[in-house]
Amino acid sequence: MGLLHQRIGLAPKWYIGIYHKYIVSLLPTLLVHCEHQGESAAAALDTLFKIVTFDTCLAIDSYT
Numbered sequence: 001m002g003l004l005h006q007r008i009g010l011a012p013k014w015y016i017g018i019y020h021k022y023i024v025s026l027l028p029t030l031l032v033h034c035e036h037q038g039e040s041a042a043a044a045l046d047t048l049f050k051i052v053t054f055d056t057c058l059a060i061d062s063y064t
Contacts, residue, residue, distance in 0.1 A: 016059075
């Protein structure tokens, strides 16, 4: 996806910024699903952030 964004001139800051919307939209569902399960919620958040970070790295690598 990063190559496509680069080709159309979309700067990385715009691509990365959308992750905030992804996370914000997923948090309520994640928290409801893991309600009263502190360790499960923490593990789910950790996984979510790992996925987002990994995808961000893949996209940024495409720009260089």
